[in-house]
Amino acid sequence: MTGFNIKTTVAAALLAGTALAGGAQAQEVNFWYHFDNADNPMSALVEKFEAENPGITVNAENVPWNSYYDQLYTSIVAGTGPDAALVKLNAQPRLIEMEALEPLDAWLKDWDGTAEIQDNLLTLTASADGTHYYLPVQYVVLYLYYRTDMFAELGLTPPTTCDEFRDAAKALTRDTDGDGQPDVYGFGFRGGKGGHDHWASLTLSREGVGFGPGELTSEAGVAGTQFVVDLFQKDKVFPPSAPNDGFKEIIGAFQGGTTAMTIHHIGSSADMVAALGDKVSAVPVPECGGGRWTSFGDESTAVFSAAQDKDAAWKWISFLSSPGNNAEFNKATGQLPVTKTDSASWDGHEKRFVEATVNSLPFANFLPNTSETADFANTVWPVAMQRALIGEITAQEMNAEIEVLYND
The missing domain is CATH 3.40.190.10 (Periplasmic binding protein-like II)
Incomplete structure (x- = not known):
């Protein structure tokens, strides 16, 4: 009986060690973005995400806008780029040429939030061949x-x-x-x-x-x-x-x-x-x-093909484009939410500016x-x-x- 207990204890210890080792494989997402607003909500959003997704750590880095893309392209070439980042549509072709982007279509197909994205935004932000590399997070019209x-x-x-x-x-x-x-x-x-x-x-x-x-x-x-x-x-x-x-x-x-x-x-x-x-x-x-x-004016997020944990990166960017979270994101950026739920209750801007935006949509390009x-x-x-x-x-x-x- 004593021998059995010792063996069981050793086995349990080995199993615990294996579990610990598995848990030690940290899921990290290095995320780049650019905010000029002093009321930056990213820390609160990261804290909420990490509470809802135990085991995933998000390192969100606010990169100055004037050098944002220079740093992004350089880091990708050097192999030191982020796992996910805020990106504009005019950067998409170059990022595709660099083979830097991970297609999102498989995730979008299985994501409950896809139906929440405003009807035309995924079409507008798709690549020339229809592949989705970008997940909309905010938009505006000049x-x-x-x-x-x-x-x-x-x-x-x-x-x-x-x-x-x-x-x-x-x-x-x-x-x-x-x-x-x-x-x-x-x-x-x-x-x-x-x-x-x-x-x-x-x-x-x-x-x-x-x-x-x-x-x-x-x-x-x-x-x-x-x-x-x-x-x-x-x-x-x-x-x-x-x-x-x-x-x-x-x-x-x-x-x-x-x-x-x-x-x-x-x-x-x-x-x-x-x-x-x-x-x-x-x-x-x-x-x-x-x-x-x-x-x-678009602003989307993307998962990069060199990301260490692509699933974790997707969980983070889809979190930012989900109802409630997307509203908090856009309250700070001053742009318009991409989800239907947040759009329906949006009171973040004066009516005259919303009307000017909507009246400009027919010829936006x-x-x-x-x-x-x-x-x-x-x-x-x-x-x-x-x-x-x-x-x-x-x-x-x-x-x-x-x-x-x-x-x-």
Whole structure:
């Protein structure tokens, strides 16, 4: 009997050791994201996830936006990339080329939350061949912000066409302090990285203008870019800093009264209202040259093919796109939730900005979902736009550079 007990004890100890060893195989998810908001909810979401998923640890790293993709691409090549990350659609083709993404279709098929995702979002964020590499987590549509107080002062109404836009911008560009120089400008143009959406709304709206062969270098395509250049060089309705202005500059100028209009999305609306109250509103971008074009702004998550534990990474990103969690995520980011449940009860934005978003959806669009778009957004467009604005190249030459990128 004593011998049996010893053997049993040893066996139990061995089994316990095996279980311990199995438990010691930590399920870790290294997750990259980028939040500017000081009210960052990620720690609370991680804590909730880890409580619901014992044994999985999430290491969430907030990477600065200005270097986000440079760091992401470099880390993937070096083999030190995250297991999952926040990603935009224009980065998808390059990530696919790098064989960096794990398809999500098998998980989506078995996930109860798939039916909760807004009907068109999984279609919009799918790859060119229909494979799903991205799980939507938030979205926005760009529209035109305008200062209602400045418009009322001059008896102006929000512009609906490019001609009305130019007239309003010229009227709103004024010397209000009497020093002989304008101190208020009609429009805050984002000439730095990320400003391609401003240019696109005033250029890609034109009939027959896109990124296909000969479209940007056509008469209509060049006219669109020339319209932007003329607003700066001839009409002088952009601040002098416009060629280098980024997000912080255009928003700061608008809130501070240096500009009367700018283009962004509902993610800025809470700060706008906090700074300006009812002195700010929004409408869809103007019709230019026969049509309208505005950017559908996506933000999704992805699991990377080199992830140490892909199932754990999927559990984490699907958690972020589930009802309740997705609402908390978007309360901090200021964008719109992707789940039907959270959307139905959404009160995170003022009604006028939600309406401007919804009214812009019929003509919301994407840049081409190709590998060239990452280069366009990160380098080709900002460099060419800055050079065109300061007169180093013509509108024709700028569009020709983009044409070569997409069609050479």
